[in-house]
Amino acid sequence: MSFALNKEQLMIQKMARDFARKELAPLAAERDEQHLFPADSLRKMGELGLLGMLVSEKYGGEDMGTVSYALALTEIAAACASTAVIMSVHNSICCGSIERFGSEEQKQQFLVPMAAGQLIGAFALTEPEAGSDAQALSCSAVKEGDAYILNGTKRFITSGKNGGVVIVLARTQESGSDGISAFLVTPDLPGFSVDKVENKMGQCASDTVDLVFNNCQVPAARLLGKEGEGFAIAMSGLDAGRIGIAALSLGVAQAALDEAIKYAKQRKQFGQAIAQFQGLQWIIADMAMDVQAARLLVLNAADMKERGENCTMAASMAKCFASEMVNRVTSQAIQIHGGYGYVKEYAVERFYRDARVLTIYEGTNQIQRHVIARELLKTK
Secondary structure (H helix, E strand, O other), X not given: OOOOOOHHHHHHHHHHXXXXXXXHHHHHHHHHHHOOOOHHHHHHHHHHOOOOOOOOHHHXXXXXXXXXXXXXXXXXXXHOHHHHHHHHHHHHHHHHHHHHHOOHHHHHHHHHHHHOOOOOEEEEOOEOOEOOOHHHOOOEEEEEOOEEEEEEEEEEEEOOOOOOEXXXXXXXXXXXXXXXXXXXXXXXXXXXXXXXXXXXXXOOOOOEEEEEEEEEEEEHHHEEOOOOOHHHHHHHOHHHHHHHHHHHHHHHHHHHHHHHHHHHHHOEEOOEEHHHOHHHHHHHHHHHHHHHHHHHHHHHXXXXXXXXXXXXXXXXXXXXXXXXXXXXXXXXXXXXXXXXXXXXXOHHHHHHHHHHHHHOOOOOHHHHHHHHHHHHOOOO
């Protein structure tokens, strides 16, 4: 099996790399320290087509395919993980859900400006008492006339403060996965508010918030899909979302490896560059093997999805391995930097913080192992 990239994929990869290095990398540390949402950069990414990579051309997207998307996301993450997670949620979960399940009117109203980067999407599934057990959500939606009245709280919502449209999962029936529905909610609706803004360990330029719905009146025309399809909508985006997080992990790890190699060549101890010491060479070799193994898992899952194959197990494998790999690699990068790796002057400190959450969101790695085992043990 060959993963040789075609000319178009190489061109997209180079475009994303050039943009990331020129526009994102110089601002990443400042944005992280000051918790600055990258609005200007996202606007430019929209103009380049990076926020509509998986959207059909009919709705203003680029329809570039999952492999190109993973390549671009990896390059964005190598420069700024905060921007990359916004891009990932927006593309793979939000745009994908609206294109698959939205009405034509909803696609024109939301998907078209989302593909252009004029509107950033957020996805609100998690609640204070419903994390990995998504079916335990309690946010309710009661239909009254031409509107649904939403009540409840959503937690850890990426882009919840700065997003222009939020896909909210809420109960239209009291129990069961078929009692969950999805709604397109905008911040201008009465009863919608942003509550707690999390002060996070990493990815600090991406806002993560609580969203509160207090008798929030959502027009019935904003129901995404049909009543009771909400859980299916949420699950339908998991494969692409997990490939996205795997690609994000790969980008951060590659950046950490690059910084470690550069530092090892420059730093001198005992009269020579520390890169000359066998102990450090072995650490760098292990890092490189980890990164390359993750790259192959990401490309395999992305290629399977692009060809329309069942990629559930491959996506979970890529996400699980890559997110654990990046935690190993960023830790080793700090070790190679010594005391300097522990201070904010060096980027590896930020990479280490940014990496930690990657084993948690888009399904914890315990959930990924459950998915992998379930797929392996299915009756043939």
